[in-house]
Amino acid sequence: MTIMAKSKPTILNTLIPYVAAILIALAAVGVFIALMGFDVLKAYYTILFTSFRTPNGFIQTLLKFIPLVLQAYAFTVPLAAGKFNIGGEGQLIVGAIGAAAVGILLPDLPPLLLIPLVLLGGIVAGALWGFIPGWLLYKFNINEILTTVLLNFVSFALINYVATGPWRDPAAGHPTTIPIGRGGYLPLLVDNPPLHAGIIIALLVAVAVYFYTTRSTAGYELVATGANPRAAGVFGINVKYMFVLSIVIAGGIGGLSGAIEVSGVQHRLIEGLQHNFLVLGLIIGLIAKGNNMAVPFVAFFIAVLEVGASAMQRTLMIPVEMVFIVEALVLLFVLLSDVVRRK
Amino acid sequence: MTGIETPLILYAKLILLTMVPFVLASQGTMLGGRTGVFNVAQEGIMLVSASIGFLVSFYSKSLTIGVISAMLVGGLFGLALAYFTTHLKMDQFVIGLALFFIGVGLSTLLPKLMIGVTLTPPLIPTLKDIPIPLLSKIPFIGEIFFNQNILVYGAVLVSVFLWWFLYKTSFGLSLRSTGEYPQAADSLGISVTTMRYLTAIVGGALIGIAGVYLPMVYTGTFTDGMVKGRGWLAIALTFFGGWKPINILIGSLFFAGIEVLSYKVQVSGSGIPYQFLLMLPYLATILVMVFTFKRSTIPGFLGQNYDREKRSL
Numbered sequence: 001m002t003i004m005a006k007s008k009p010t011i012l013n014t015l016i017p018y019v020a021a022i023l024i025a026l027a028a029v030g031v032f033i034a035l036m037g038f039d040v041l042k043a044y045y046t047i048l049f050t051s052f053r054t055p056n057g058f059i060q061t062l063l064k065f066i067p068l069v070l071q072a073y074a075f076t077v078p079l080a081a082g083k084f085n086i087g088g089e090g091q092l093i094v095g096a097i098g099a100a101a102v103g104i105l106l107p108d109l110p111p112l113l114l115i116p117l118v119l120l121g122g123i124v125a126g127a128l129w130g131f132i133p134g135w136l137l138y139k140f141n142i143n144e145i146l147t148t149v150l151l152n153f154v155s156f157a158l159i160n161y162v163a164t165g166p167w168r169d170p171a172a173g174h175p176t177t178i179p180i181g182r183g184g185y186l187p188l189l190v191d192n193p194p195l196h197a198g199i200i201i202a203l204l205v206a207v208a209v210y211f212y213t214t215r216s217t218a219g220y221e222l223v224a225t226g227a228n229p230r231a232a233g234v235f236g237i238n239v240k241y242m243f244v245l246s247i248v249i250a251g252g253i254g255g256l257s258g259a260i261e262v263s264g265v266q267h268r269l270i271e272g273l274q275h276n277f278l279v280l281g282l283i284i285g286l287i288a289k290g291n292n293m294a295v296p297f298v299a300f301f302i303a304v305l306e307v308g309a310s311a312m313q314r315t316l317m318i319p320v321e322m323v324f325i326v327e328a329l330v331l332l333f334v335l336l337s338d339v340v341r342r343k
Numbered sequence: 344m345t346g347i348e349t350p351l352i353l354y355a356k357l358i359l360l361t362m363v364p365f366v367l368a369s370q371g372t373m374l375g376g377r378t379g380v381f382n383v384a385q386e387g388i389m390l391v392s393a394s395i396g397f398l399v400s401f402y403s404k405s406l407t408i409g410v411i412s413a414m415l416v417g418g419l420f421g422l423a424l425a426y427f428t429t430h431l432k433m434d435q436f437v438i439g440l441a442l443f444f445i446g447v448g449l450s451t452l453l454p455k456l457m458i459g460v461t462l463t464p465p466l467i468p469t470l471k472d473i474p475i476p477l478l479s480k481i482p483f484i485g486e487i488f489f490n491q492n493i494l495v496y497g498a499v500l501v502s503v504f505l506w507w508f509l510y511k512t513s514f515g516l517s518l519r520s521t522g523e524y525p526q527a528a529d530s531l532g533i534s535v536t537t538m539r540y541l542t543a544i545v546g547g548a549l550i551g552i553a554g555v556y557l558p559m560v561y562t563g564t565f566t567d568g569m570v571k572g573r574g575w576l577a578i579a580l581t582f583f584g585g586w587k588p589i590n591i592l593i594g595s596l597f598f599a600g601i602e603v604l605s606y607k608v609q610v611s612g613s614g615i616p617y618q619f620l621l622m623l624p625y626l627a628t629i630l631v632m633v634f635t636f637k638r639s640t641i642p643g644f645l646g647q648n649y650d651r652e653k654r655s656l
Binding site for chain 2: 086142143150151158160327332335
């Protein structure tokens with residue numbers, strides 16, 4: 001894929017286009033916000049600094065960061081092999097179903113057993129969901145973009161089915177299951193405002209992905225496959241197998257993000273728990289140009305914007321989607337910066 | 344008329360009505376693909392066109408102006424796709440995804456800014472059926488084929504026109520050649536760039552009409568995410584139809600049939616959990632891809648950017 005970084009630029013050289021892209025995107029949307037009659041400076045102050053003004057804001061940002069960074073990896077890991085996984089949303093949902101199922105079926109286990117089992121339930125369910133498009137690609141050569149996307153829509157119906165089935169919480173108005181066993185709740189690192197241990201898991205995944213893709217033989221085969229499938233095949237790498245593996249790993253990571261939503265945040269299965277994490281994850285992965293080192297930093301930046309956007313909607317009545325446009329434009333300008341450099 | 348005929352007629356009529364967004368979005372995709380531009384932003388373009396087309400109709404009180412604005416929006420997205428991929432030679436999938444994000448974002452942002460949150464949804468009148476004189480009086484067939492809204496006729500005519508244009512005119516031949524083998528086309532003096540811009544823009548406009556069809560025929564209002572994957576399904580339909588206008592038109596009957604079936608069984612109270620019926624269109628599409636993907640003939644240069652300065656393939 002051409003979007004992978006090729007040369008080894010200095011940190012400064014890498015940062016300049018990003019800063020420029022952010023400034024241009026903010027300026028472009030700023031004009032729009034001003035034309036709508038809102039206070040631009042107040043809006044941007046809220047967007048950029050809500051995360052850093054109060055402990056609560058910072059913890060909200062970390063909580064947002066967890067699913068976003070995992071969704072981004074669910075996209076960038078197959079991207080390293082040259083495959084587009086647009087199915088992180090479905091993998092999250094099915095992972096959440098798997099995690100909730102374990103937590104509801106084994107409610108009395110102690111935390112030491114139940115937490116790992118709940119997380120594992122999510123990982124396995126997500127990996128299986130990722131295996132379907134992987135297998136279709138392997139066996140029938142079907143474009144993975146389409147199958148992963150279409151399976152998202154299947155998962156929407158599936159979560160509705162589970163959340164309104166035998167495990168339904170009759171007291172809830174919205175499709176919701178009964179809570180998982182107490183032992184399945186992720187422990188809190190900070191009590192008030194609550195920050196659950198999912199942040200540690202997310203950081204561990206970040207380290208693992210980094211080592212896998214840059215420091216291991218298996219990861220080298222993955223990257224080699226993406227860089228030049230034909231050459232990789234000549235050197236004895238089973239390219240088709242690498243494609244499947246990359247989507248299955250992505251499914252596992254996506255499933256884990258669902259499991260963390262269940263065991264850390266909701267403590268039950270709720271329809272809609274996926275929010276817009278998929279699209280933001282894709283944006284993060286693309287802004288990072290598939291570079292797994294850069295993903296956590298970009299994810300943190302997007303988490304800051306998202307938390308700021310909610311605050312802006314509450315206090316200034318500017319819709320949160322305004323910030324989504326900023327994010328999409330940052331992506332576009334970052335991509336454009338490559339063109340500028342090429343010239 | 345006997346008892347069995349009326350439901351059958353209604354069913355057939357409903358399939359033709361449901362076929363339109365699939366046909367238009369898929370023909371738009373096919374047209375771009377025939378010059379090598381592989382659009383994957385359909386879902387976003389349909390959403391933003393539905394949103395803007397709805398808003399414009401709501402304020403102008405004219406469905407015609409609404410459809411035209413949706414075409415313009417779709418064409419603008421097509422233009423952006425062409426500019427970024429043809430001119431700047433950026434990756435087609437990545438740009439397609441970026442345009443998809445922008446479309447999704449704008450589609451929810453604009454109604455919030457213009458109308459705000461209301462208790463009762465703002466409504467526009469839906470498109471009326473226009474019976475064709477004489478033909479609509481033919482028993483059975485008349486009601487199905489000749490008593491539909493204008494965009495049903497439009498979708499069929501566009502499909503037939505595209506077939507004639509691509510296969511029976513020399514301009515169409517030149518156009519197809521740029522998607523098959525741009526080097527050869529270029530050496531014959533055909534401008535690959537012009538062809539790509541042209542098809543991406545017209546294709547985008549068709550996808551735009553497909554989007555605005557949803558509020559104009561189904562709901563009378565815009566709701567977030569109302570395209571429900573039809574944009575992605577249209578890509579699958581394009582492969583299913585082998586990137587040929589008439590095959591796409593025929594294939595869309597199958598996609599529409601599955602959607603109508605899923606809907607009809609839901610309201611019939613069959614005892615099947617309705618969630619599984621909701622899955623049907625997506626699962627059926629994946630199944631169809633299993634059987635047709637290998638045999639589908641795709642334009643030779645699909646999804647690749649052409650650089651005349653580069654040496655061979």
